[in-house]
Ligand code: HPA
């Protein structure tokens with residue numbers, strides 16, 4: 469027992485960056501109900517418990533249906549602020565020192581919410597949190613891959629006038645939502661435009677989709693980091709490339725379990741990736757839906773995969789290396805981790 473408490477403290481004390489986090493996936497059922505009341509939005513659930521009971525997923529799409537329904541209560545800037553601040557406080561309690569937060573403007577603009585409202589609410593919370601605690605955040609504006617290339621371009625054009633006002637936080641572009649049948653090629657041109665504009669690029673690949681989507685995200689979209697990527701293991705040449713080029717994977721263990729990407733945490737390939745030298749990181753993805761925040765994810769893999777303290781420190785170090793932080797801040801955080809790894 470004492471040993472477990474120690475390990476818990478160690479996980480929380482490690483400086484960590486969270487790099488794969490959908491802000492809409494941090495909406496807890498209690499906040500969904502509160503915002504529904506505030507905005508007079510009706511929900512097809514009569515209680516917090518009945519909503520929580522519906523979180524029994526069989527695959528990515530079964531989750532996405534509920535995730536988009538939950539996000540429908542977000543209307544005002546204050547709503548986006550409150551959601552983001554609740555997440556940041558929770559992450560801070562877990563020992564997160566930096567986050568790179570994905571958000572999906574199309575989920576909101578399709579319902580008539582102005583993109584300015586989305587940016588203002590999320591960035592407002594991020595700036596207040598940085599000022600008050602030092603926890604820093606960057607924003608990754610993500611395109612929904614089940615929607616068209618034209619819709620992604622429209623979203624980019626609508627957001628670009630805001631770039632200067634948010635240049636302290638909005639640094640990257642991502643790609644999420646239903647993977648299979650929506651391959652990287654579909655977004656080659658819009659990602660090229662984002663690259664030309666100087667954005668950092670990431671994409672979900674190899675969660676439910678094949679290893680080929682991971683290769684294509686690298687070669688066709690020119691992303692520098694892969695979200696999930698767990699199916700890369702099916703292609704040995706790709707695995708060697710990930711190791712040689714130290715391409716980061718943002719792995720989300722509890723998400724993989726809840727969406728049936730893996731059947732049992734003890735079979736998760738995270739430990740194999742780590743021990744082969746892949747730059748894997750641990751993240752929560754959609755913590756309100758998958759049963760845990762980032763420290764819960766570290767705890768789950770530490771236990772099921774029997775990770776050592778030095779492996780946990782390696783995972784925290786990887787999260788700093790894989791972040792988009794400036795090198796000076798990376799060096800300072802890595803020195804703190806190194807001191808804890810001895
Ligand atoms: O894990 C995910 N995969 C794809 N789309 C998503 N949108 C939120 N979370 C996810």
Ligand SMILES: [Zn+2]
Pocket residue numbers: 488489490644672695753
């Ligand atoms: Zn994700």
